[in-house]
Amino acid sequence: MLGTHSPSCGQRLEGSCWRGSAQPAAQLRQHQHHIPCSAARDTVASEGMAKAGVRQAAAAAMLAWAAVSFQPANAMSLPTPPQTHARPQTEDVTPVWFGNGCFWGRQKDFVDAEKGIGRKGENVSAVVGYAGGPKKAKRVCYYTGLPGSVYEDLGHAEVVQVDLKGNAEASEDQMRRFAETYFSQFRKTPKGMQRLDPQDAGPAYRNVVGIPGGVRSPLFKILEEQNVNKMQLVEGQGNVYQRGKPSEDDKVNVVYIMDSEKMSFHLAESYHQFHNGIGKPFPADYTRSQKQTAKKVGRIYSTGCPDLPF
Known part of the structure; x- marks a missing residue:
């Protein structure tokens, strides 16, 4: 981050x-x-x-x-999240997602990347959430969720989702920019490329990328192109705990490539969206104005999970 x-x-x-x-x-x-x-x-x-x-x-x-x-749990009543949150769209949109550690600061990086390609205000698409897990659940929540809804238990990792917009050529150019941003979030170590917050360890923080078709997607070639430090890009199937051990663990120098059409993205709680970084407050036009804009256009909304007041 x-x-x-x-x-x-x-x-x-x-x-x-x-x-x-x-x-x-x-x-x-x-x-x-x-x-x-x-x-x-x-x-x-x-x-x-x-x-x-x-x-x-x-x-x-x-x-x-x-x-x-x-x-x-037997006394708690949480609202059921709406089934759909469709936004009016006038162009082709392909969501993709990236994860490598805690998603707070990562979202800011992708918002900046979007601004770098000319997106502003309502056109900024980056939101944080959970993805990469094979288990299905009515809702997917942070650790304060009810049993059966906690994202890590369902095999998910923390991710940032962004939209590729327009025709194939435009989408590829955008993917190239986002992939460049993603791989810039690692640093060299004697054991290979490591994300910037290794203290947040475990499968919930593993390195993942979700694109339609996974390693068989035309977008995968762009990931390989931007992977200038030759991290291992391996096909991911989603994390499952077997006898307490994860099938896809948090590993240095490894990125799991997921098929986003099979591994759904689940929006995170509102308080996680457009959040400050620890020790590095972000500008109010990001933490407040951009967040309010995202709410206005329906990019972020109540997920039915507990939302903390900070």
């Missing part, structure tokens, strides 16, 4: 990773929300260590809010 990491990405709301002065409330424990313990591993990059305290404080605030806001 270009050094701007989420306090809520890479934290677990249960077990030994709880950093607060007391354990979470019973309601939270029964929901079994989690955040990878590897956030505290010794291999954390220097900028991640510097921001660890900020992320933990924010995670504690999220827990405190949730503890007084959530009721047991």
